[in-house]
Amino acid sequence: MKISAQEEYGLRCLVQLAALPEGGSLTLPQIAELEGISTANAGKLMWLLNKAGFVHSTRGTKGGYSLERPAEDIRLSEIIKVLDEDVLGKHCGSYTGVRDSCVHNGDCGIRPVIIGLHALVENALSQITLAQLVGSERSVDAMFNRVHSIHRTVEPQGV
Amino acid sequence: MKISAQEEYGLRCLVQLAALPEGGSLTLPQIAELEGISTANAGKLMWLLNKAGFVHSTRGTKGGYSLERPAEDIRLSEIIKVLDEDVLGKHCGSYTGVRDSCVHNGDCGIRPVIIGLHALVENALSQITLAQLVGSERSVDAMFNRVHSIHRTVEPQGV
DNA sequence: CGCAATCTTGACGAAAAAATAATGATTTGA
DNA sequence: TCAAATCATTATTTTTTCGTCAAGATTGCG
Ligand code: FES
Ligand code: FES
Numbered sequence: 001m002k003i004s005a006q007e008e009y010g011l012r013c014l015v016q017l018a019a020l021p022e023g024g025s026l027t028l029p030q031i032a033e034l035e036g037i038s039t040a041n042a043g044k045l046m047w048l049l050n051k052a053g054f055v056h057s058t059r060g061t062k063g064g065y066s067l068e069r070p071a072e073d074i075r076l077s078e079i080i081k082v083l084d085e086d087v088l089g090k091h092c093g094s095y096t097g098v099r100d101s102c103v104h105n106g107d108c109g110i111r112p113v114i115i116g117l118h119a120l121v122e123n124a125l126s127q128i129t130l131a132q133l134v135g136s137e138r139s140v141d142a143m144f145n146r147v148h149s150i151h152r153t154v155e156p157q158g159v
Numbered sequence: 160m161k162i163s164a165q166e167e168y169g170l171r172c173l174v175q176l177a178a179l180p181e182g183g184s185l186t187l188p189q190i191a192e193l194e195g196i197s198t199a200n201a202g203k204l205m206w207l208l209n210k211a212g213f214v215h216s217t218r219g220t221k222g223g224y225s226l227e228r229p230a231e232d233i234r235l236s237e238i239i240k241v242l243d244e245d246v247l248g249k250h251c252g253s254y255t256g257v258r259d260s261c262v263h264n265g266d267c268g269i270r271p272v273i274i275g276l277h278a279l280v281e282n283a284l285s286q287i288t289l290a291q292l293v294g295s296e297r298s299v300d301a302m303f304n305r306v307h308s309i310h311r312t313v314e315p316q317g318v
Numbered sequence: 319c320g321c322a323a324t325c326t327t328g329a330c331g332a333a334a335a336a337a338t339a340a341t342g343a344t345t346t347g348a
Numbered sequence: 349t350c351a352a353a354t355c356a357t358t359a360t361t362t363t364t365t366c367g368t369c370a371a372g373a374t375t376g377c378g
Contacts, residue, residue: 219375
């Protein structure tokens with residue numbers, strides 16, 4: 001269970017936009033530089049995010065990308081859903097092995113776990129807004145732990 | 160954020176062994192048939208699970224695989240960790256874009272979320288044992304919801 | 319022993335995901 | 349108008365993951 005490259009980079013690009021002063025914008029080369037990815041890659045990611053309505057793009061000189069909606073209104077669950085190609089809900093259609101559908105006939109112990117896990121993650125992400133990711137690592141970490149009072153087993157790694 | 164093929168199929172193979180009567184075993188062709196995957200694929204998965212110490216293999220005629228430890232003692236978090244190539248803990252070493260490491264200098268709002276999410280999932284999985292996955296879908300679903308009292312937004316799909 | 323059933327293991331090919339490249343369209347401003 | 353800056357879109361290449369294959373090793377049985 002891991003975060004895909006698209007999810008991670010896409011999210012990071014949005015955080016850069018959210019960190020801007022009100023009404024600010026960034027060009028593709030700027031985003032690419034800030035996140036350490038290629039301009040082409042940033043271009044594709046922003047294209048996806050634009051199609052999904054998270055950002056607004058302006059062409060031509062002095063163009064760039066800016067947030068379409070207030071960062072306070074954008075939940076991480078929405079973002080991930082777009083960047084992850086809507087994997088939710090169709091679990092037993094993928095991973096079908098050599099057959100056309102899941103082999104477990106009607107009664108399966110795996111399915112509720114897989115579906116439950118996705119729900120768990122979505123639930124956690126739906127309680128965090130883009131705006132909350134702007135700020136120091138310490139404050140974001142504190143926020144996450146406050147919202148989901150889980151017992152952390154992995155410590156944030158220093159740089 | 161999704162489950163990989165290895166995680167899913169590996170887990171499913173283990174559930175088949177766990178569903179066996181005490182001391183039972185299955186051969187590769189049997190496992191492959193039960194899960195609808197190829198024998199070769201089942202072979203590689205079981206090899207991984209054998210290396211990790213979850214199962215015990217016997218060669219030769221009348222050979223096969225059986226659980227090495229009681230299903231009640233095997234937590235899903237252990238299984239996933241093995242099948243997922245230990246992705247935990249080294250987040251800022253992957254997804255480094257065109258550079259050698261993460262660009263965010265020492266203060267990053269993404270990192271606590273990613274690490275927190277992984278902790279959240281691991282925590283959830285650590286509370287479920289392999290033995291609990293054996294049984295009807297309804298009972299497993301009820302168990303999952305009891306352990307993690309989350310508000311389910313996705314319903315299990317019928318077959 | 320000698321064969322058949324079974325697991326073991328590394329190499330190989332196919333498929334999916336990710337990243338890049340290439341070409342086109344729009345806007346601004348000199 | 350024209351050129352430069354910028355985004356848009358599709359195609360291609362690269363990388364990673366996944367699945368298969370083939371040769372080998374071990375065990376049980378007659
Ligand atoms: S029916 Fe889909 S995993 Fe069991
Ligand atoms: S420092 Fe690794 S994602 Fe920000």
